[in-house]
Amino acid sequence: MKPTHAEEFTDALGQVFAGAVRLADVGIGLGVPKVLGLSPEEWAQRRLAGPVRLSIPERRQVVEANPEMSSRELGEALGVDQKTIVNDRHAEEDSSRSEEDSSDRTGRDRTVLFTSLSPDWETPQDLFDALDTEFAFELDVCATDKTAKCERYFTPDSDGLAQEWRGVCWMNPPYGATIGAWVAKAAESARNGATVVCLVPARVDTGWWWDHCRHGEIRFLRGRLRFGNGETGAPFPSAVVVLGRPARVVWWER
Ligand SMILES: C[S@@+](CC[C@H](N)C(=O)[O-])C[C@H]1O[C@@H](n2cnc3c(N)ncnc32)[C@H](O)[C@@H]1O
Secondary structure, eight states: OOOOOHHHHHHHHHHHHHHHHHHHHHHHHHHHHHHHHHHHHHHHHHHHHSSSOHHHHHHHHHHOOTTTHHHHHHHHHHHHHSSHHHHHHHHHHHOOOOOOGGGGOOOOGGGGGTTTTTTHHHOOHHHHHHHHHOOOOESSOOTTTTTSSSSSOTTTOOGGGGOOOOSEEEEEOOOSHHHHHHHHHHHHHEEEOOOEEEEEEOOSSSHHHHHGGGEEEEESSSOOOOOTTOSSSSSSEEEEEETTTOEEEEEEOO
């Protein structure tokens, strides 16, 4: 039977609503409510009422908080084109680039780091080997079959966040909006007797640094790491944080 106009209208309305709900969820995943100073519920209400335009500084905060997402994905989620996100990322690099890699001001397109080809920010093998020699890791708490650094590891399927972490653990967490939850779990595991060695962006202004990282041994790394197969340094500085050891700060020249 052919649908009536009223049925077609209701159906279309339902689709629009489902799309808005999905976009509200996407915004929560990206950390948009936090940037806007809203609770997830307030954000969802506002997003369901219609598209929300972020100011340039707000959008750049969201972009910076999601380094593992490709520019295309972020552009789609934030309702701007991919080039805008690429420009945001270059602006962030320019304002925070370290002395060490300032020689790399070649204007080369560094977006290769952000494409879906390298979403994993895989630990540089030499850094991992040096730490493994020192700590003898027993568990990689977040990895894939391809990137796991230890024989025992958790993947998104087994969900490292839902597991118990014991012994000497390696953690290079997903760098999206969930990073705070990973660091909180590392701190909790350390309180329960584990040693968790974390490789994290040196974003010392974040809540998770203030709440957890500063209570461990912090090793600031000189220069920028080349994650995975990256040809250039990361657009952010990194630190190794050992949770389960007394607080101290080390300027780590490897
Ligand atoms: C930054 S990569 C680190 C990969 C590898 N452990 C390393 O050190 O190179 C973070 C990894 O966490 C994985 N991951 C994401 N969510 C996860 C979850 N809930 N449980 C376990 N692993 C997860 C991602 O697939 C990604 O491979």
